[in-house]
Amino acid sequence: MARPRSFDRDHVLHAAERQFRTSGYNGTSVDDISAATGLGRGSLYGAFDGKHGVLLEAMSGYFARLAQGPRKMLDGPDEGALERLHAYLLRAVHGVPLAADVPPASDRAGAACFAAKMALEIGASDPEVKRLASECFSVVRAAVAECVRAAQRNGDIDPDADPDDLAYLLLTIIRGSDVVGAYGHSPDRLTSIAESAFALLPRPRHH
Amino acid sequence: MARPRSFDRDHVLHAAERQFRTSGYNGTSVDDISAATGLGRGSLYGAFDGKHGVLLEAMSGYFARLAQGPRKMLDGPDEGALERLHAYLLRAVHGVPLAADVPPASDRAGAACFAAKMALEIGASDPEVKRLASECFSVVRAAVAECVRAAQRNGDIDPDADPDDLAYLLLTIIRGSDVVGAYGHSPDRLTSIAESAFALLPRPRHH
DNA sequence: ACACTTCTTGACAAGCCAGTACAGAACTGC
DNA sequence: GCAGTTCTGTACTGGCTTGTCAAGAAGTGT
Numbered sequence: 001m002a003r004p005r006s007f008d009r010d011h012v013l014h015a016a017e018r019q020f021r022t023s024g025y026n027g028t029s030v031d032d033i034s035a036a037t038g039l040g041r042g043s044l045y046g047a048f049d050g051k052h053g054v055l056l057e058a059m060s061g062y063f064a065r066l067a068q069g070p071r072k073m074l075d076g077p078d079e080g081a082l083e084r085l086h087a088y089l090l091r092a093v094h095g096v097p098l099a100a101d102v103p104p105a106s107d108r109a110g111a112a113c114f115a116a117k118m119a120l121e122i123g124a125s126d127p128e129v130k131r132l133a134s135e136c137f138s139v140v141r142a143a144v145a146e147c148v149r150a151a152q153r154n155g156d157i158d159p160d161a162d163p164d165d166l167a168y169l170l171l172t173i174i175r176g177s178d179v180v181g182a183y184g185h186s187p188d189r190l191t192s193i194a195e196s197a198f199a200l201l202p203r204p205r206h207h
Numbered sequence: 208m209a210r211p212r213s214f215d216r217d218h219v220l221h222a223a224e225r226q227f228r229t230s231g232y233n234g235t236s237v238d239d240i241s242a243a244t245g246l247g248r249g250s251l252y253g254a255f256d257g258k259h260g261v262l263l264e265a266m267s268g269y270f271a272r273l274a275q276g277p278r279k280m281l282d283g284p285d286e287g288a289l290e291r292l293h294a295y296l297l298r299a300v301h302g303v304p305l306a307a308d309v310p311p312a313s314d315r316a317g318a319a320c321f322a323a324k325m326a327l328e329i330g331a332s333d334p335e336v337k338r339l340a341s342e343c344f345s346v347v348r349a350a351v352a353e354c355v356r357a358a359q360r361n362g363d364i365d366p367d368a369d370p371d372d373l374a375y376l377l378l379t380i381i382r383g384s385d386v387v388g389a390y391g392h393s394p395d396r397l398t399s400i401a402e403s404a405f406a407l408l409p410r411p412r413h414h
Numbered sequence: 415a416c417a418c419t420t421c422t423t424g425a426c427a428a429g430c431c432a433g434t435a436c437a438g439a440a441c442t443g444c
Numbered sequence: 445g446c447a448g449t450t451c452t453g454t455a456c457t458g459g460c461t462t463g464t465c466a467a468g469a470a471g472t473g474t
Binding site for chain 1: 328390
C-alpha cells in the first residue's frame, strides 16, 4: 500500500560496481554514483545507506554472481574434470565478466576481481570489505579444490598432490593475472600463462 | 649560497609511501602526508609538486629499491641458479620490505607491491603510474627469466621450457600472493604456495 | 475518489581538500 | 656582519563532498 521503487535494484548495483571499478572507492563521489545510476541522492540514501552501503551491497551481489561462475564451470562428473579445470583457468585469467557480457579483451583492468580491488584499496581499514573479499576467494578456491579432487579420482592428476595446495596456487595465479594482465600484457600472454600453469599440473606417474 | 633543506628526501618519501600504502592514494590527504612526514605544506609543494608529485617520486624510489632486490638474489653463476630462484620465490610471496626491515608477517597486506597497489587504484586514469608499475613488473620478470635461463644452462630446468613463459607465470604468482596473502591466509600458506610452484617447475627429462 | 504510505527530487549546510600566497626563519658566501 | 637566496610554516580561498531535509510526485487499498 505504498509507492513501489521505480528502479531495478540489481541494475543500479551493477552501475555502481562499474563506477567503483573504474574510479576506485575513494575516487568516486556520491554524485558520480548518482550520475552512473540515474538515482538522486535521496533515493541512494533511502534504498541503500549512502556510499558505503552501496559498496557493501554491490560487493554482496558480486559475490553471489562470482560464486556461480566456478561452480557452473567446474562442478560435474569426475571424467571431464581436468578439461573443465583447463577451460576455467583459460577463462579466469581473462577476468570476471561484469554481467552476461563477454569479458572484453581490450579492458582487462576493468575486468579484475571487484572484491580484490576494493579489498586492496580500503580493506585495511574496512573489516566488512575485507571479509567479503575473503569469502570471494574462498568460494573460488573451494570449487577449484573440488575439481582437482575429481580429476584425481579420475586419474588425471597425481593422487599424491595436495588438492588444497594446488587450489591455493591456482587461485593465486588467477588473482595475479588481474594485476599482471591489467598493465602491459596482451590477452595472448594471459592465455599463455594459463596454459603454462595447466601444463605444469602434476600428472600421475605412469605405472 | 642558500638555506639547505632540513629534511632527508628519502626519509620523507618512505613515510609518504607508507601512508599511501595504508590509506591508498585518494584516501590520503595532503595533511596526512604532512603529518606522516613532518613537513609543512609549503615544503611539500616546493620540494615535490604536491600530492601527485610525491606519489611519482615515491614510486620511482620504490622502483629503484625493487629493481635491486631480484638482481641481488637472482644474478649469479649458473650452478646455484635453481636454488636462488627457490630462495627468491619463498621470499617474494611474503612481500616487499619497505626498507631494510624484515617483512613483518603480521602485516602482509602492508607489504604488497606498492606499484601494483597504486596502479590498481588509479592506474586506469594515470598513465604515469601505469607506466611505472609496468616497469616494476618488467624488471622482476627479466631477472626471473634470466635466472631460469641460467638454471636451464645448468641442467636444472627442462631446456624445452620457454623461460619467458615461466617468468611470466612466476611473476603472476608473486603478484597474486599480494592479494591472496593479504586477506585471510597465513604466512605458512604463502610458503606452501611458493613451494608448490617451485616443485612444479619442469625438470629435465632423465636421459 | 480519497487517504495513506513510500519514493523521488532538488536544495542546503557543515566540513574537507588541494593548491596558493605571504611572511618570517635559516643558512651561505663574501 | 650583511645581503641574498632558499626553505619553512601558516593562513586563506575556491571548489568539492557528504549527509540531511523538506516538499512534491506516484502508487496502493478501500
